[in-house]
Amino acid sequence: MILTDEEKRMRDGAEGAATAAAMDLLIRYGDALACDRLCDVRNVAGTMTQPSPVKQKLVQEGGWERAFAVINLDCDDDIEVPAMRVPTCQLQAGFGPDAQGIVPYPQKSIELQQDAEAFYGARGVSILATCTPYQVGNIPVRGEHCAWMESSAVIYANSVLGARTNCEGTASAGAASLTGKIPCWGNHKDENRFGTHLIDVRTPTRSFLDWGMLGYFAGGVAGEEHPVITGDLARPDLVDLKHFGAAAATSGGVELYHIPGVTPEAPTLEAAFGTAKTPEPVVYGPAQRSLVYRTLNSQGTTTDVDFVLLGCPHASVDQVRRAAKALEGRSLSPGTELWLMLPRALKDVADRSGYTAVIERAGGRLLGDSCPAMSRTAPKGTRVFATDSAKQAHYLPAILGIEAWFGTLEDCVDAAVTGRWRGDLR
């Protein structure tokens, strides 16, 4: 790897031991990628505060300094953690104090996280505590090099915003926050940002559900490469593309896609593929749509639903408004809980707008910071859950050993109110 003089100084300890460890990790990581240089970043989204059994043990042994060294820098030495060199935010984490008494989640973990937030906040980490930093003010501009984690945020930043980030991990994001550097590899380079697969949509794709299913299909087709989507598409909004991207990053490893005429790097179909020939399309028609629906609904046999989960990725204010509208004047079934996950900053907006009150009157809860998958926590005794998120339907059965139903917001609210799943593909 070719280092600049500045990078060599960091590696050799001129900026302190933690920065030297960060540079050492970036060099090992860059070598692993066969990457020859680093690029400058000044927008890092990583994870430092979320409690885990491993982290708890490290904090007991040597405080947050030790936890940061091992987990965020892959370093075994005792180091002092300096202020972050570049703007850095904390993504979604564990549950916070608003979950106390509502979510069966250890009080100890809530306290550990609050302790972490104080430690990292004092070092310049902004505690956004959401998987959707782009919903609460961290919106990189087109072409901006970033070091982001969270697959659903990475795909949004690359595809919808035209920013440049690979899917970083805890240690590479930690190292980037102390150095302002990341391997200049993959999505950071012009030549790697073109489409590789063409998907021709021949079934109307209009709703939030439609976009999530199309994303799940696209991830299956493209794997880790770049699908280009054309055909019978309504113009999507933030919420549609949030769901599409999260699903594509879940079923495959998609970090970048193009929708000609919609996303910024694909003004036309030809532009999406650059100098390469446009490939033969893979068709997404009614049969493929139906198969995706059946796949996502193949993890449920019992139609008694005890838990409904909305807001994966974290809900927008408009999604909260729509959930409130669907729940207006209704009450949840006594055996069913409904949680809507969102950034705490947007919970404030939902409170002021009266949406929270409507949802809580019906018996639902708005919860910040986390989600059942991240915190491995659902209401006590949950056996069957329903969600409007393809991503959560994919992950939660494996993580919690529960059954899953996937459908529209209305199907989910119906399940919450009746305690029964009656969703279907319409």
Added chain:
Amino acid sequence: MISLHGRTVVPGYAEGEALVTREPISGWGGIDPAQGRIIESRHELNGLCFTGKVLVFPSAKGSSGWSSFFQATRLLGTAPVAMVITSLSTKSALGAVVTRVPAVTDLDRDPCELIRTGDWVRVDATHGLIEVKPASERS
């Protein structure tokens, strides 16, 4: 004995029994670091343990928590002894680095086709060399 040649991801040497999949592996939500097991319900290796094995897989998929989940296997003593990765990405590259096990990629032949679960595999990652003794030839 079958030999494959590739590129170093993490240098070092290890040998062990192969655990091979043709399906990408998910870290977060796909493995349980405490037990060193694949837990993705629809994965062909669901329920199998990779601790002490040479893990041979085509690619990493899913969450950016991939590397920290594999790092946790190192910290909890459930890690594989080596990784052979057909197609490298940031997730698997960083994952191999923080798991601190020898790892190789960009092989001259498809490792997921040539190596079978149960084969004995020597991974000389420093030189990008892999030697496979098929299970049928093992005494």
